Amino acid sequence: MVRLTDEMKAAFAAVRTFPVATASKEGEPNVVPIGFCMLMDDETIWIADNFMKKTLANLKENPRVGIYIWGPETKGCYQIKGDVVIVNEGEDFQKMREIVLSKMSKAPAKNLIVVTITEAYSCTPGPGAGDRIPLLGQ
Template sequence: MVALTEEMKTAFRTMKAFPVATASKGGWPNVVPIGFVELVDDETIWIADNFMKKTLANIQENPKISIYVWGGPETKGCFQVKGDVEIRSSGPEFEKMQFTVHSKMAKAPAKNLLIVKIREVYECSPPDRRPGGRRYFNFFLRDPCRDLSWTISAAHVGSDRRNPSS
């Protein structure tokens, strides 16, 4: 478990849509992309509920959430946040969220504000990509959606074999 670093906060700001995972009380998982996700402070994330159905139902019966943050190969840092969620449908914080959402999407329902209290933050990067990590893996990343391949090359620790043209 790690604390939020500046690198992580930058990655957070560069994300366009965040994979947000919840689970039913019985443990059945659900993950959706969510655009309105705001890091309010080091311990708090706000999420706007516009269209949530299963996500909202899961949170009502199991108020926990996990958010994955990776802004792409050009950004440093990849991490996962886990937290407890509270649902707000009135009050000043809810109204602030509604104002923000409506300033970008006038007709968005903005029906609930999900307030996430961050409990745990984990690094997702492979060990050799972490700050201070050892270079045990060569990581070939061409297109994250189509072509993600790894080679283990402990014999080449420290050598640069990231050229994807081979």
């Protein structure tokens, strides 16, 4: 079990749109802006699939994701990586739909992308750029 640090959680809370990267099984990259990206606990992120095409196809072939966390209001810059499970039924899926529809009533909320955080890296310019950040529990 790995968990984000308090600094990473604060940065995550400050960001409104997250660049989310996936790759096909052949390694073809895809990056999209995601507005519904919620930190559910210290080790789990929920992403709502409203309009995914290439991203969803990539996740079905290669269930890994990279999420970039930065904004003018953050104190650091982070890249979070994780393993993905695609959920389209059950209690968590219904909870995600309720949250999404309360903010955007016409959103399709087709799938819940559950990300289990596996690692994190610094993107902050300087000598530590690209270094792996030890997560709590690692």
